Amino acid sequence: MFYRECGPVDGPVVLLPHGYPCSSYAFRNLMPRLADRWRTVAPDFPGFGYSATPAADDFDYTFDGYARFLRRFTEVLDLSRYVIYLHDYGSQFGFRLAMAAPDKVNGLIISNGDIYEDQHGPKYRPLRRFWDNPTEEGRRELSQAVTEEGFRDEFIGEIDRDLVELVSPDLWTLAWAQLGTPERRENLTNLLADQRNTLAWFAREQAYLREHRPPTLIVWGPQDGYMPAGAAHAYHRDHPDAELHLLRGGHWLLETNLEEMVGLIRSFLHRVPLVAETN
Numbered sequence: 001m002f003y004r005e006c007g008p009v010d011g012p013v014v015l016l017p018h019g020y021p022c023s024s025y026a027f028r029n030l031m032p033r034l035a036d037r038w039r040t041v042a043p044d045f046p047g048f049g050y051s052a053t054p055a056a057d058d059f060d061y062t063f064d065g066y067a068r069f070l071r072r073f074t075e076v077l078d079l080s081r082y083v084i085y086l087h088d089y090g091s092q093f094g095f096r097l098a099m100a101a102p103d104k105v106n107g108l109i110i111s112n113g114d115i116y117e118d119q120h121g122p123k124y125r126p127l128r129r130f131w132d133n134p135t136e137e138g139r140r141e142l143s144q145a146v147t148e149e150g151f152r153d154e155f156i157g158e159i160d161r162d163l164v165e166l167v168s169p170d171l172w173t174l175a176w177a178q179l180g181t182p183e184r185r186e187n188l189t190n191l192l193a194d195q196r197n198t199l200a201w202f203a204r205e206q207a208y209l210r211e212h213r214p215p216t217l218i219v220w221g222p223q224d225g226y227m228p229a230g231a232a233h234a235y236h237r238d239h240p241d242a243e244l245h246l247l248r249g250g251h252w253l254l255e256t257n258l259e260e261m262v263g264l265i266r267s268f269l270h271r272v273p274l275v276a277e278t279n
Contacts, residue, residue, distance in 0.1 A: 007031070017042075021188065023044045038269060102212045110219075116234035124226055206237070219245045221251055222250075
């Protein structure tokens with residue numbers, strides 16, 4: 001199990017679960033920018049990054065399995081309070097963690113992690129075809145996205161040309177290199193197929209926001225084929241007090257809009273009640 005950690009060990013925790021197809025590497029630039037005051041913790045999930053790849057009999061490579069893993073990770077590290085960064089698949093793992101123990105959540109930072117099905121963008125169409133008709137042919141189509149070129153498209157597929165120049169090719173090159181076994185590629189295809197089961201969680205996640213109203217910062221890149229601007233605005237249906245910013249960027253704002261992100265995140269964290277680890 002590999003994870004990155006930065007900042008004072010007794011500082012307030014910012015938990016950084018990563019999404020698809022990346023790893024904790026996605027947070028490499030953000031973590032040192034918060035290290036003067038906050039303890040940032042970013043795991044590589046099993047089958048991603050530098051973590052091990054347990055056999056399928058020993059680990060459940062589904063959204064449910066990864067959500068359970070994240071909760072266990074916080075227990076092993078004795079993380080009693082945290083702000084959770086919700087991005088991409090990590091938003092599903094993080095939301096379920098928050099719902100399981102709302103009293104442990106100091107706040108949420110939501111960046112291109114969607115929970116509103118009616119706001120899904122056009123890039124969801126191939127996935128939805130499979131979800132509606134999960135055939136072997138459809139599964140082979142999903143597996144064709146699990147390639148280095150497919151990963152490249154995930155990082156730079158929709159953003160303006162001048163923003164493309166800001167995205168390091170290390171992202172897709174490293175992500176593909178770390179996915180270098182048939183088992184890892186198969187597990188990732190399984191996760192793409194299993195994503196249809198997240199839709200049933202959306203209403204529960206929306207209810208969590210309505211009931212608990214945690215301090216929330218939403219920072220969104222609308223140049224996103226999966227999650228356009230409407231997916232960000234939709235959060236105000238259930239959490240109208242959430243602070244919302246749309247930046248000129250796409251799905252990976254920590255690459256293209258780092259300075260803006262750091263400024264907004266630091267300002268938000270300064271306003272969140274400063275509850276550090278008590279262990």
